[in-house]
Amino acid sequence: MAESVVSFVVGKLGDAFVKEVLHLYGVSDQVEKVRRELSWIQSFLKDADRKRIVDERQNQWVKEVRDLAYWIEDVIHTFLDAVPKHKPGKREAVKRLFTKTKTLPAVHRLGDEIKQIEARIQEINERRITYGITNLGDEDVGGEIIGQPVRSIVLPDVDEASIVGFGNHVNEVVGLLLDESTMRRSVISIVGTGGLGKATLAKKVYNSQAIQEQFKTRVWVVISQKFELIDIVRKIAEQLYMEPPKDLSGHQLTGLYQHLTKEKYLIVLDDVWTSDLWIQIGAIFPDKNNSSRILITTRNLNVAEEADPSSVPYKLPFLAFKESLELFMKKALPNQKADEQYPDDLYNLGKQFVKKCGGLPLALVVLSGLLSKKHATYVVWSRVMETMNWGVDGKQCIAIIGSSYEDLPFSLKSCFMYFATFPEDNEIGGDNLCRMWIAEGFIPQEENKTLEDTAENFLEELVQRSMVQVSKRNWDGSIVCCRIHDILHSLAIEKAKEDNFLTACSKIVEMQNWSQQTRRLAIHREIVMAKVTELLMSSATPNLRSLWFFEIDLMPKISQFVYLKVLHSNSWRQIDYEPEKFGRLNQLRYFRATFCVQSEDVCSFQKFLSGMRFLQTLNLNGSKIPCDLPDCVWHIKTLRHVILPPYLAGPPPSIHLINIQTLEGVRSRESWETTGVPKLPNLKCFHIQLCNIQEDTNITLLGTLEHLISLEIDERYVPFPIIDIREFPFYHRLQTLNLLLNDQKKIALEVGMLPIHLTWLKLYIFSQGDPMPVLEKLQNLRCLWLAGSGFQQMCCSSGGFVQLEELSLELKQVEEWEIEEGALPMLKQLFIFYCHLRRVPCGLQHLTLLQRLVWISWGPTISKTMENEIRSLCKHVPSIDIKPVESD
Numbered sequence: 074m075a076e077s078v079v080s081f082v083v084g085k086l087g088d089a090f091v092k093e094v095l096h097l098y099g100v101s102d103q104v105e106k107v108r109r110e111l112s113w114i115q116s117f118l119k120d121a122d123r124k125r126i127v128d129e130r131q132n133q134w135v136k137e138v139r140d141l142a143y144w145i146e147d148v149i150h151t152f153l154d155a156v157p158k159h160k161p162g163k164r165e166a167v168k169r170l171f172t173k174t175k176t177l178p179a180v181h182r183l184g185d186e187i188k189q190i191e192a193r194i195q196e197i198n199e200r201r202i203t204y205g206i207t208n209l210g211d212e213d214v215g216g217e218i219i220g221q222p223v224r225s226i227v228l229p230d231v232d233e234a235s236i237v238g239f240g241n242h243v244n245e246v247v248g249l250l251l252d253e254s255t256m257r258r259s260v261i262s263i264v265g266t267g268g269l270g271k272a273t274l275a276k277k278v279y280n281s282q283a284i285q286e287q288f289k290t291r292v293w294v295v296i297s298q299k300f301e302l303i304d305i306v307r308k309i310a311e312q313l314y315m316e317p318p319k320d321l322s323g324h325q326l327t328g329l330y331q332h333l334t335k336e337k338y339l340i341v342l343d344d345v346w347t348s349d350l351w352i353q354i355g356a357i358f359p360d361k362n363n364s365s366r367i368l369i370t371t372r373n374l375n376v377a378e379e380a381d382p383s384s385v386p387y388k389l390p391f392l393a394f395k396e397s398l399e400l401f402m403k404k405a406l407p408n409q410k411a412d413e414q415y416p417d418d419l420y421n422l423g424k425q426f427v428k429k430c431g432g433l434p435l436a437l438v439v440l441s442g443l444l445s446k447k448h449a450t451y452v453v454w455s456r457v458m459e460t461m462n463w464g465v466d467g468k469q470c471i472a473i474i475g476s477s478y479e480d481l482p483f484s485l486k487s488c489f490m491y492f493a494t495f496p497e498d499n500e501i502g503g504d505n506l507c508r509m510w511i512a513e514g515f516i517p518q519e520e521n522k523t524l525e526d527t528a529e530n531f532l533e534e535l536v537q538r539s540m541v542q543v544s545k546r547n548w549d550g551s552i553v554c555c556r557i558h559d560i561l562h563s564l565a566i567e568k569a570k571e572d573n574f575l576t577a578c579s580k581i582v583e584m585q586n587w588s589q590q591t592r593r594l595a596i597h598r599e600i601v602m603a604k605v606t607e608l609l610m611s612s613a614t615p616n617l618r619s620l621w622f623f624e625i626d627l628m629p630k631i632s633q634f635v636y637l638k639v640l641h642s643n644s645w646r647q648i649d650y651e652p653e654k655f656g657r658l659n660q661l662r663y664f665r666a667t668f669c670v671q672s673e674d675v676c677s678f679q680k681f682l683s684g685m686r687f688l689q690t691l692n693l694n695g696s697k698i699p700c701d702l703p704d705c706v707w708h709i710k711t712l713r714h715v716i717l718p719p720y721l722a723g724p725p726p727s728i729h730l731i732n733i734q735t736l737e738g739v740r741s742r743e744s745w746e747t748t749g750v751p752k753l754p755n756l757k758c759f760h761i762q763l764c765n766i767q768e769d770t771n772i773t774l775l776g777t778l779e780h781l782i783s784l785e786i787d788e789r790y791v792p793f794p795i796i797d798i799r800e801f802p803f804y805h806r807l808q809t810l811n812l813l814l815n816d817q818k819k820i821a822l823e824v825g826m827l828p829i830h831l832t833w834l835k836l837y838i839f840s841q842g843d844p845m846p847v848l849e850k851l852q853n854l855r856c857l858w859l860a861g862s863g864f865q866q867m868c869c870s871s872g873g874f875v876q877l878e879e880l881s882l883e884l885k886q887v888e889e890w891e892i893e894e895g896a897l898p899m900l901k902q903l904f905i906f907y908c909h910l911r912r913v914p915c916g917l918q919h920l921t922l923l924q925r926l927v928w929i930s931w932g933p934t935i936s937k938t939m940e941n942e943i944r945s946l947c948k949h950v951p952s953i954d955i956k957p958v959e960s961d
Contacts, residue, residue, distance in 0.1 A: 079138060079139075082142045082146050083111050083112055091149065091153065098180050100184065114194075114197075114198075118483070134201055147636070152179055243281060246261065246278045249384075250368065251364075253364065255364065258365045258366070258367070259383070260367040261369070261381075261384055262370070262386040263368070263370045264370075264386045264387065267435070267559070268436060268470040269391065269434065271372075274370075274389060279293060285952050287337070289337070289954075290333070291339045291340075292308075292340045294309060294340070294341065296344050296345050296346070297497035297559070299579045299597070302350075302353050303320065304598070305342075305350075305354060306318055306329065313329070315328060337363045337365050339367075339368065340358060341368045341370075342354075342368070344371070345373075348373075348376050348379035351379055351380040367380070367381075374388075393432070400434065400441075401423055401426060401427050401430070401437050404438055405449075419454060422454045422455065426458065429473075430470075430473065436473045438539040439473055439474050442537060443457070444457065445537060445538075446534075461473070474561060478564060481540075487513070488531050489541075489565060490569040491509070491515075493575055494595045496598075496623055498559065500544055500554045500556055501556060502553070503554065505665070505692075506532065508713070509639055510531070511528055511662075511663075511689060511690075512662035512663035512690060513619065523734070525734065548833050575593030576595070577595040578597065579597035579598070591617060593617075595620075595621040596620075596622050596625065597625075598624040616636070617634045617636070618638050622644065623644075624643065626648065628654055630653065632655055632656025634658070635656070635657055635658065636660050638662045639663045640658065642667065646667065647668060648667060648668055650669065650670045650678055651674075652677035655681050657681075658685070659684040662687055662688060663690045664688065665692035665693075666692075667694070669697045679703040682703060686711075688709050688712060689713045690714040690715075691714070694717070701722040702717070707724040707730065710731070712730055712732060713733060715733065715736050715737070716737045717739060719762065720740035720762040721739060721740065723741060723742055723751065724753075725742070726744050727749040728752065729751075730751065730752070731755060732755065733753055733755065734755055735756075735757065736759050736760070736761075737758065737759075737760035737785075739761055739762070740761065740762040740763075741770070743766050750770065750774040752777060757780055757783065758781075759778065759781055759783070759785070760811075762787040762790070763787065763791045768791075775798075776801055778802070778803050780803065782803075782806055782808045783807075785812075786812055788814050788815060790815070791815065795814060798826075807830065807831060808832050810828070810831055810835070814838050816839055819839045820841065822838075822840060829851060829853065832853050832854060834851070834857050841864075843866060843867040846870070851874075853876060854876060855877060856877070857877060859880075859881070859883070860883035860884065861883075862884065862885055863886065865889065866888065866890075866891075867887060868893070869897055870893050874898075875898065875899070876899055877899060878899055878901045880900060881905075882904070882905050883906040883908070885908065885909060886909065888911045889910070889912065890910060890914040891916055892919055892920065894916060896916070899922060901924045902925045902927075905928045907929065907930060912939070913939055918947070923947065924951055925951070925952040925953075926943075926950050926952070926953045930955075
């Protein structure tokens, strides 16, 4: 951990802007000497980490180095904040003298502090020699250089749901849920120790065809140790497509209760820790004697017995040795072909590893994930066997994942500890996580790669080591959402606390952990905001660099934290922007919040944004902002990702944003016609609304985007014809496209009009004919959302849409749809919204892989006869949801 802190400070001292300011005030030589000394210390730390030599002397020394790096960072930030960042004009002699006199105290103070830092560095180096910390030995571990940059090779995911040996358990739990001899609403509990695979088993049961056929109403809710009852109730309501209750009063819960009385339901409560939850929530689940079920996973047998004394808990056993070995070898040697025999020496060692894991699936996948990143040789595996901390007294899993953490390259340890920021069982967005890592300085610049590419590789590395689980991937394979097992989450919290990396608070008592040295602070929902404000106002954390608010609808005053680099609020409710709460946060690199800005605060809000000189990510999606961004924001050279509420004015004319990769929620400017379009040479994701300006101007803008892979164009408010994207240099790179057209523009799609490499397409068009003959030739398309009108019949022909997995239709004028046998062979999800189909689509039964069908229609457009026919043709589909909606 200390190495990443030192690395960041070394990089900061070498930053061109910082060096320029320090040179301006004549202190660059002194600071450069400190930077060189830190670089030597950094090299030592990398070497120590690679050789895995750890003892109490070294741990203490590393802590002192970390504190030194933090001190240097604070000193430089204080100095930069106290002096002007540019020279006064040559003619302003009086002003120049005044400025020099005014900044002299800051310069002298920096000089004095650098002398103290140099003395401290000398003391630290002497202590290292005195206590023999230099004698690290030459022995390497694992046969590889751990400290090298993470490899960018991405291996296939080992899906948690593919864990072997669960077949019989799935059948047994399904049998308990479908037991017709019990008509009452009963609670079935899966009980087992942490890491045993309870959630994996429950997922397999939940997604089994038998369960989906019998329970048309199904809800899955993840519970955590620190749960909020209102959050759980809201999650249930949302999955039932209901308005979430505002509180837990009786009249608010009546609708939910009545909804559950309509048909047989299955509610899964995953990872219940205490019986208190059932005591509080059990009453909202009605018992209509229709065989409704609650499925609970828990580590505590008392929870199961309290929830339903009449049901026998299903105690999940440890994985059998044969199944454990199969899982272990499959993960440890991912490149081994299924029909090839494992090398005898590795297979025999694998048996020894499996015995050490004691049948715990989590321990097996984490340990095999560790070995999968090493050379597959007997010498390397033997060395791991000899040096591994195996634990005692049933603590094998904790010991194994602890050793797997120690095996992480130094560059990944900070990234893993960052997961302690998030609440337990939280879904974490892959893009946001990578952008925060970059803002924190964890991601090194690698040759021919963007920081985002390297950050994504880091995340993939953690996934392949089974330290992180993928919840959802994009169609291009990138990680959309991820999560972390609660045992690994506890490890991240433990390591973060040991290294003074961050403090996460979800209860009042945890606030006592705040200290002068707290650098990162995460505040979760249970905290009383008044107490948070009190502690923050008392400046108990003056060195704060990162601050997160999770599910908190109020923002305390944070204006005193002028050195914040990361400020993140994930509340989807708009927070009132109050100028006195924010002040000057001009060191921000990452800023995400959902604001409601009042008209009287517009000037203050624009001034607040304009002070962010180093901003990399600005995410104001979902905000209500009655103004455009100030033009000076677009002059920030470090900008990489800007995500705005639709639609604020885009960059000013002729601005050159060389680093920006994401630009969403902007509209075109009329000034582009006369002064020139902005230059965005590395833009990859662009969402823009075209306004009533010359067609040539928009063509010029799009013609400069060579690296674009995602494009959204809203052309609904421009009079000129549709822009033909075949003219642009990004045509063959484009993977996702969202095209919204004016309802006066009827077009005829042509083959080649859309890029062949598209994987995701959303079209809002008014076509002159059936668009399917053109769209079905997009052989890489995985997801299609089609809306509009202009045609009444459409046909998907045999061999069309060869890879399409998800199809959404909102075509109000279409009356007939034919699906030929052999069309849509990979389709898994079909959504039909408000289509006025006169009959059931011909050939619907040919969609043999379909897993989910959702058909929402206006009341009179679908009859009971049609509904029965749909269900008859789609008996093979596990989930069918047909919902008539009354028109206004």
